[in-house]
Amino acid sequence: MSDVNGAADGDSAGLTSTVVFRLGTLGAVVTDRFTRAIEELGLKPKHVGLMAALSRDAVASQQELAARMGVAPSLMVSLADHLEGLGAVQRVRDPQDRRRQVLTLTEEGHDLLGRCTSMARTLDDELVAGLTEDQRKSLDEVLRVMAGRAGLP
Amino acid sequence: MSDVNGAADGDSAGLTSTVVFRLGTLGAVVTDRFTRAIEELGLKPKHVGLMAALSRDAVASQQELAARMGVAPSLMVSLADHLEGLGAVQRVRDPQDRRRQVLTLTEEGHDLLGRCTSMARTLDDELVAGLTEDQRKSLDEVLRVMAGRAGLP
DNA sequence: TGTGAATCATTCTGAGTGTGAACGATATCG
DNA sequence: CGATATCGTTCACACTCAGAATGATTCACA
Numbered sequence: 001m002s003d004v005n006g007a008a009d010g011d012s013a014g015l016t017s018t019v020v021f022r023l024g025t026l027g028a029v030v031t032d033r034f035t036r037a038i039e040e041l042g043l044k045p046k047h048v049g050l051m052a053a054l055s056r057d058a059v060a061s062q063q064e065l066a067a068r069m070g071v072a073p074s075l076m077v078s079l080a081d082h083l084e085g086l087g088a089v090q091r092v093r094d095p096q097d098r099r100r101q102v103l104t105l106t107e108e109g110h111d112l113l114g115r116c117t118s119m120a121r122t123l124d125d126e127l128v129a130g131l132t133e134d135q136r137k138s139l140d141e142v143l144r145v146m147a148g149r150a151g152l153p
Numbered sequence: 154m155s156d157v158n159g160a161a162d163g164d165s166a167g168l169t170s171t172v173v174f175r176l177g178t179l180g181a182v183v184t185d186r187f188t189r190a191i192e193e194l195g196l197k198p199k200h201v202g203l204m205a206a207l208s209r210d211a212v213a214s215q216q217e218l219a220a221r222m223g224v225a226p227s228l229m230v231s232l233a234d235h236l237e238g239l240g241a242v243q244r245v246r247d248p249q250d251r252r253r254q255v256l257t258l259t260e261e262g263h264d265l266l267g268r269c270t271s272m273a274r275t276l277d278d279e280l281v282a283g284l285t286e287d288q289r290k291s292l293d294e295v296l297r298v299m300a301g302r303a304g305l306p
Numbered sequence: 307t308g309t310g311a312a313t314c315a316t317t318c319t320g321a322g323t324g325t326g327a328a329c330g331a332t333a334t335c336g
Numbered sequence: 337c338g339a340t341a342t343c344g345t346t347c348a349c350a351c352t353c354a355g356a357a358t359g360a361t362t363c364a365c366a
Binding site: 013014015016018019020021022023024025026027028029030031033034045048049052055056113114116117120121123124126127128129130131135138139141142143145146147148149150151152 | 166167168169171172173174175176177178179180181182183184186187198201202205208209266267269270273274276277279280281282283284288291292294295296298299300301302303304305
């Protein structure tokens with residue numbers, strides 16, 4: 001409502017009114033807060049993402065996980081190293097293919113992931129505090145559709 | 154999958170169903186696409202953010218802009234350097250305070266920002282393609298409220 | 307009016323993050 | 337068997353960004 005009389009060229013309200021820009025900046029801010037929240041657990045977002053992936057699929061090789069998360073296999077090594085050091089995941093050689101390291105989430109890993117989830121829910125509450133119940137439902141559905149459009153699982 | 158503790162379940166669906174997680178991942182994917190789109194213009198997201206800020210406030214010192222964007226002043230130097238090299242911004246010493254470098258968006262800068270906006274709109278269309286008109290309106294409003302909650306301008 | 311403190315832009319150094327190439331171990335195919 | 341591919345790992349490198357040190361300029365104030 002602010003900028004309407006602008007010319008057809010790209011003025012700021014043009015860009016800042018796009019979903020891309022607003023979703024990107026908001027996502028960055030929210031992720032930043034989450035990053036600070038999980039810091040005390042010795043975790044970073046990618047560690048949490050890895051645990052979430054493991055929780056969903058129970059077991060998987062490092063390469064599969066790397067491909068799923070869109071990171072290099074070499075990075076998956078250090079992520080798994082760190083989580084293994086925390087006792088959150090377990091590395092087991094696949095007997096069928098002894099090149100493979102099969103990762104599984106330990107009890108401690110589930111617990112750790114649970115604490116991350118709890119932190120995320122706290123942030124959620126703060127974030128959607130100004131929304132009506134209808135708006136929250138709509139947000140849920142809209143996020144689902146856009147995630148699909150963006151090629152997310 | 155029985156979990157002994159009842160306080161918080163560390164289920165994967167627990168974390169991946171939070172707004173924080175979904176907004177964060179979706180924002181990352183979208184920003185990544187935008188990053189690739191503007192690559193051909195010789196720009197990165199922070200350059201675009203700087204241009205958008207300049208377009209909104211016409212002129213500003215580097216420190217003000219750095220504070221507004223939440224980056225270190227030293228980074229603002231290189232961002233401004235790059236945009237100046239592209240002819241998108243102009244550095245002028247403030248006559249009132251000759252320590253200050255006042256940045257302004259040139260005609261070419263407006264044009265460049267316009268092209269970024271156009272690219273973002275293209276991505277927007279693709280992203281919201283599966284949404285009804287009501288859902289798009291709701292998304293707009295929800296993003297506005299959450300951005301406010303997150304402390305964004 | 308002179309002098310020290312504060313501020314601005316800049317440069318430089320260092321930490322953190324992630325990719326890609328090289329390597330050894332294992333598996334698979336001819 | 338023997339050649340080749342694949343998996344996990346290590347290493348070297350690039351990139352990004354923050355923070356300290358620097359020089360120029362302004363401000364506070366005696």
